Amino acid sequence: xxxxxxxxxxxxxxxxxxxxxxxxxxxxxxxxxxxxxxxxxxxxxxxxxxxxxxxxxxxxxxxxxxxxxxxxxxxxxxxxxxxxxxxxxxxxxxxxxxxxxxxxxxxxxxxxxxxxxxxxxxxxxxxxxxxxxxxxxxxxxxxxxxxxxxxxxxxxxxxxxxxxxxxxxxxxxxxxxxxxxxxxxx
Numbered sequence: 001x002x003x004x005x006x007x008x009x010x011x012x013x014x015x016x017x018x019x020x021x022x023x024x025x026x027x028x029x030x031x032x033x034x035x036x037x038x039x040x041x042x043x044x045x046x047x048x049x050x051x052x053x054x055x056x057x058x059x060x061x062x063x064x065x066x067x068x069x070x071x072x073x074x075x076x077x078x079x080x081x082x083x084x085x086x087x088x089x090x091x092x093x094x095x096x097x098x099x100x101x102x103x104x105x106x107x108x109x110x111x112x113x114x115x116x117x118x119x120x121x122x123x124x125x126x127x128x129x130x131x132x133x134x135x136x137x138x139x140x141x142x143x144x145x146x147x148x149x150x151x152x153x154x155x156x157x158x159x160x161x162x163x164x165x166x167x168x169x170x171x172x173x174x175x176x177x178x179x180x181x182x183x184x185x186x
Contacts, residue, residue: 003043004163005036010045011156018042019078021086022049022115022154024069025094026102029164030175032072034093036163040081046157046164047071049115050147055155061109069113069147073154083124088182090114091132095178096146103174112144115151122150128182135180 001010014020025031028046036044048056051068061068074086094102096112114129116122125148133144165171 001159001162003036003045005166006043008043010043010162014042014075015077017078018075019083019121020073020075020117021083021121022047022071022073022113022151023090024049024071024111024113025090025096026070026110026112026175027105027172028070028072028157028161029171030173031070031093032163033165033173034089034175035072035074035086036166038076038081038086038089040077041086042075042077044075044163045073046161047073047154048157049154050113050151058158058161062107064108068109068155069111070109070157071113071115071154083121084128084185087114087125087128091128091182092177092180093175095141095176096129096132096144097136097142097178099145103176105174112146114146114148115154116148117150117152119150122148124185127185131185132180132182135183136178139178139180141178141180
């Protein structure tokens with residue numbers, strides 16, 4: 001299967017040295033579109049992560065019994081785009097203070113998550129959270145509720161969810177940021 005937008009293979013043969021991060025920021029349709037447009041991102045795909053049930057279906061995830069979030073796997077070339085840049089886009093594209101929702105999308109499957117594959121990436125994610133939270137607090141937002149941890153298990157969402165907004169340009173996208181910007185990381 002190939003990425004609908006860029007034609008790269010979705011689930012196999014990623015170039016050597018590429019990295020992966022799993023992100024959740026509400027409905028995966030809009031989140032995926034944010035990241036497939038970034039230079040240095042090889043592919044993105046919709047997935048389910050962070051829950052208890054193996055190989056869940058969309059219908060199961062929507063009931064809340066699986067514990068999974070709607071997520072997007074972002075495979076990228078770290079020589080072309082930094083994890084910090086990816087996380088900047090993540091923090092700024094949604095409201096990470098909303099808990100188990102994003103806007104009108106309510107439920108644990110819409111929670112904000114950052115799932116890293118190693119402790120180095122986890123430290124970067126925690127640092128960017130800390131910096132973004134300072135900016136949010138200055139503007140009167142509550143604490144960030146984003147779940148950040150090492151987690152490498154994800155289950156591919158059904159084919160019709162993959163690159164959904166490229167296939168359905170007028171499809172629903174509830175993604176909306178806070179208007180705050182992540183400052184440069186020192």
